[in-house]
Amino acid sequence: MNRRLVIASSMSLALVASLAAQAKKPVHAAAPTSTAATPSAAASTSTAPAKDLRFAVLGDFGVDDEREAAVARLIASWEPDFIVTTGDDNYPNGDAATIDQNIGKHFAAFIGHYKGKYGKGSEANRFWPTPGNHDWRGKEALKPYLDYFTLPGNGRYYDVLLAEGKVHLFALDSDKHEPDGIDAASAQAKWAEAGMRASKACLKIAAFHHPPYSSSVHGSSMELRWPFAAWGADIVFSGHDHAYERSVANGIQYVVTGLGGASTYPFKSVTPESQVRFNDDVGAALITLTKGKAVIEFWTVHGKLVDHVEVPKSCL
16 A cells, blocks of 8 residues: 555544544533523523513602612512603602602612712613603603603603513603693504504503503593504503502503502502402512513512413513
8 A cells, every 4th residue: 555645544543533532522612692591501400591581660659768769679679671660750740859869869770871869870771761640740841851861752752672672662651741642543642553563572561650440549541541452562551540450451461550659549449350459568560571471470568479460472
C-alpha cells in the first residue's frame, strides 16, 4: 500500500477518536435565550419552571393611607409584569398637589418617565391607569393626571400591547366629562371597537372606572354596557363601587375591583349576572397567564383568596 495513504488513514482515525472523546466531555454553554424548557429540564424536579406572566388590577386606591400601603405591598410581593388601575387614582379631587403622594409614594417603581420624589421610577412604564370621577373632579379637571403620566394616544383613553404581545389592553375613560363620549355610539366606543376587532393579541381586556354590572352602592352604569363580547374582549375590569364583584354577561367576565384602599361599600340589589361578591377587606386582583388559560384571582391584604376563575385561552 502507498505509504502516504497509510499515514493519511492513520491521521483520520486519530482525528475521529479525538472528536469522540471530546463529545463525551461536559459542555458549559451560555444559557439559551428561549424560555422553553428542554425535555430533560422539564422532567427535573430541581429546575424551576418558566415564570408565568402576571399582572395586577386595582381601583379606588389613591388615598395615601395604611390600607393603600398594604395593597401596594401585596401587589409588590407578586412581582407583577405590570399594573392596571380602574380609576380614582388620586382622591379627593385629582389635584396636582396630592397626586404624587397618592400614587407615586406607593407605586413609583412601576411608573415610567417618573418625575416625582419617591425613587427613580421604572425604566419602562409598567403602570397603566384609567381615570375616575375623582381624577376629573378638580379645578384643572384631568390635567394633573395627564401631566403626571406618560401615556399613549390622548392619555384619557388608549391601547397598548403588553405581556410580550399576548395582552392587548384598552384603557378607557368612562367619566361623563370625556369629550369623545362614553356610550356605545360615541367616538371613543367606535375607536375601541375598531381596535378590538383588529387585534391579534391572545387576551383582550378593557379597563375603565364605572361598572357595567354592579350590585353595590352606585349600581350598574347602563351606558357602559358596550358589546365588548361581540368586539372580541375577554375580560372587562372596572371600579367606582368600593367592593369586589365578578359577573358573567354575554359569555365574558366583568370584574369590579374597587377595594384598593378607599372606604368599602355595602351591597344593595344583586344583579342577575353577579357570581361573586366581597367587601370585607381591601385587596387587588391578580391575573396570571399560564398554559391554555388566564386565571383571575382576588386576594385580600390578609392573605384570603376571595375568588378564582379560569378563562380558557388555547393561544396562551
